Amino acid sequence: MPSATLSRWFFGTNQTEPMSRSGITDDGAKRISFTDFVEALAIRSLRADYGVPLPKIKEAIRNARDHYRIEHPFARQDHRTVLIGKDLHIFLKEDAENPVGLTGPDLGQKSMKPCIEAYMKDLDYDADGLAVLYRAFTFGDQEIVLNPKVRFGAPSVAGSGYSAETLWRAAVTEGSIERAAELYEVPEAAVEAAYRYWNQEIGNAA
Amino acid sequence: MSAGLKLLFDECCSPRLPRELRDFYQRDYPALQIRHLMDDWTAGTPDSQWLEALRQDPSWIIITKDAGKNSAQEKLPLICREWGITHIVFTPGIISKGFVTQKNAVAGVWEQLFQLHRLPPGTQVKLGESNQKGDVTGFELRVNQKSLITVLRNLPAND
Numbered sequence: 001m002p003s004a005t006l007s008r009w010f011f012g013t014n015q016t017e018p019m020s021r022s023g024i025t026d027d028g029a030k031r032i033s034f035t036d037f038v039e040a041l042a043i044r045s046l047r048a049d050y051g052v053p054l055p056k057i058k059e060a061i062r063n064a065r066d067h068y069r070i071e072h073p074f075a076r077q078d079h080r081t082v083l084i085g086k087d088l089h090i091f092l093k094e095d096a097e098n099p100v101g102l103t104g105p106d107l108g109q110k111s112m113k114p115c116i117e118a119y120m121k122d123l124d125y126d127a128d129g130l131a132v133l134y135r136a137f138t139f140g141d142q143e144i145v146l147n148p149k150v151r152f153g154a155p156s157v158a159g160s161g162y163s164a165e166t167l168w169r170a171a172v173t174e175g176s177i178e179r180a181a182e183l184y185e186v187p188e189a190a191v192e193a194a195y196r197y198w199n200q201e202i203g204n205a206a
Numbered sequence: 207m208s209a210g211l212k213l214l215f216d217e218c219c220s221p222r223l224p225r226e227l228r229d230f231y232q233r234d235y236p237a238l239q240i241r242h243l244m245d246d247w248t249a250g251t252p253d254s255q256w257l258e259a260l261r262q263d264p265s266w267i268i269i270t271k272d273a274g275k276n277s278a279q280e281k282l283p284l285i286c287r288e289w290g291i292t293h294i295v296f297t298p299g300i301i302s303k304g305f306v307t308q309k310n311a312v313a314g315v316w317e318q319l320f321q322l323h324r325l326p327p328g329t330q331v332k333l334g335e336s337n338q339k340g341d342v343t344g345f346e347l348r349v350n351q352k353s354l355i356t357v358l359r360n361l362p363a364n365d
Binding site: 150151152163173185 | 244252
């Protein structure tokens, strides 16, 4: 995800208000929390996969906060936000069966329509229902995960002990996945997962 | 000091690097300590956490590929400088040539490593190829683009 996009969403521009006010700027640099990042994934998914316009997403975040006192609606398990038709809805903690609308004409009304929650399938949650791990990529039985408690959320190959970037770089500099796996003493599949993931990220950033 | 050289290889280095250097040098340098970060720390431990432990014993020298240019992560060289931990950073040229070159580079400057304790704590030392003419490639340690030998020569005499 381009850093310029994240900056626009979380810090706004001269012309636009930020999507969320949770960006961290106290040390002069622009930073976002893991929760912000998870929310950004959801926003990207809503825009790219479901064509939800940004103003509608902003409206949903604002309404979640103003009407239901829910911050980070896209990063929570107990207040899952879903898409029904073209409008965003939320499952409130007190009623896990019936989502209520955050945008569109049925704002505040119960809706029984089926819903979509595709962007939540790769998240793990803590006991409080807040996202704590994001499964960014899967290759065979190998997973690239982002965990804020490990390397400040940098992508890692689960179970290998190494960051995805380290194993990707090793494969590039050593000339083969097999050699990198030998040198870093991890399964070849772990290096291949890192290699495929990082190449995909480079492709997305280009 | 020379008998007690302590080298710690960062996680971005192959764990075979410290192991093979240790196997090669240990008999001649019995007090030598060469470790890989993951020998002692859980994977993914934030740099500031394990560096805090090393801060208690500034005789350790860190060897890393991390030049601190990744804005998304903690800047290891910056923390080392602030906390007085001398560290060696492989140059991009050495990194791009892979494991064997990295191992040869450390071995190529081996004797000079024993002089690093004379530098001010927290100094960043670059390990790269030396500018030699012809086909022979050498390795050298540099501080602020000056060779370590030159820097040491200009240190006050009581060092």
